[in-house]
Amino acid sequence: MPTCVECGAHVSNLFTEYSPGNIRLTHCKTCKSTADKYVEHDFIIIFVDMLLHKPQVYRHLLCNRPEGIGGGTRTWDIHPNIKKLAVLLVLFEVYIKWYRLESNAIAQQQSVFLTQSIVYQYLYILLFCAYEFTVFQVAVRWAVYWFVDPRTGRGEDKHPAPSTAVSSHPTSISYPQVTTALIISSFGKMLPILMVIWDYNEQSYAWLISLVVLTSNAEALAAFLRTSYLKTYTLLSISLAVKIACEFIFLKATGNKDLTSLLVGL
Numbered sequence: 001m002p003t004c005v006e007c008g009a010h011v012s013n014l015f016t017e018y019s020p021g022n023i024r025l026t027h028c029k030t031c032k033s034t035a036d037k038y039v040e041h042d043f044i045i046i047f048v049d050m051l052l053h054k055p056q057v058y059r060h061l062l063c064n065r066p067e068g069i070g071g072g073t074r075t076w077d078i079h080p081n082i083k084k085l086a087v088l089l090v091l092f093e094v095y096i097k098w099y100r101l102e103s104n105a106i107a108q109q110q111s112v113f114l115t116q117s118i119v120y121q122y123l124y125i126l127l128f129c130a131y132e133f134t135v136f137q138v139a140v141r142w143a144v145y146w147f148v149d150p151r152t153g154r155g156e157d158k159h160p161a162p163s164t165a166v167s168s169h170p171t172s173i174s175y176p177q178v179t180t181a182l183i184i185s186s187f188g189k190m191l192p193i194l195m196v197i198w199d200y201n202e203q204s205y206a207w208l209i210s211l212v213v214l215t216s217n218a219e220a221l222a223a224f225l226r227t228s229y230l231k232t233y234t235l236l237s238i239s240l241a242v243k244i245a246c247e248f249i250f251l252k253a254t255g256n257k258d259l260t261s262l263l264v265g266l
């Protein structure tokens with residue numbers, strides 16, 4: 001159902017079309033604002049607002065765009081374009097991790113891994129990144145189920161964020177949309193492409209990219225789940241801890257424990 005991006009209340013429609021190209025945007029009865037101003041905005045404005053961490057833009061993408069609806073009730077029923085973006089994110093992560101390994105002089109001298117063939121190295125890091133991505137998605141879904149889902153009885157939030165104060169918690173949670181929220185808000189992982197165009201020292205900016213991705217993930221989840229920032233960061237922190245523990249187990253089980261400091265991270 002269409003949602004007001006300002007307060008999260010449901011609205012009957014986002015606009016009324018009087019004639020082709022002549023539309024009037026709906027005003028929300030709850031907060032009296034325009035229900036979804038992004039209907040008339042192009043992609044550049046939407047992307048800039050994503051960079052600025054505006055919760056309204058995530059409500060627009062997750063609730064009011066066909067690709068954000070997610071469709072049916074199956075666990076991994078996600079729009080094909082979002083799946084393609086997920087594949088791209090994993091491939092960018094492979095690039096970042098491999099670059100980090102190859103540019104680290106100590107790893108170059110000591111790691112047996114870097115003496116293996118290029119194909120083996122690529123497939124290993126690809127498997128590691130796909131595993132890391134899946135573990136994080138499952139961990140966030142588990143944390144959302146445990147801490148937010150009203151069916152578990154722990155969905156009541158006593159300290160909602162100010163911007164969401166007028167809206168209530170969703171009565172049920174669409175888990176495909178939780179995954180969609182995480183994927184679209186991880187766009188920051190693609191920023192290293194700029195390093196290919198301009199010659200920056202990537203190592204210096206890796207922490208900044210991780211920070212942008214983490215805060216974007218939190219903003220998207222808080223906007224979609226209508227949870228406070230405290231609760232959102234708590235469930236993301238738990239999920240990251242699970243992810244890092246599983247990464248450590250993966251490296252130990254495959255005999256590459258010496259790569260822990262370079263491959264394990266946010």
Ligand SMILES: [Zn+2]
Binds near residue numbers: 007008028035
């Ligand atoms: Zn509203």
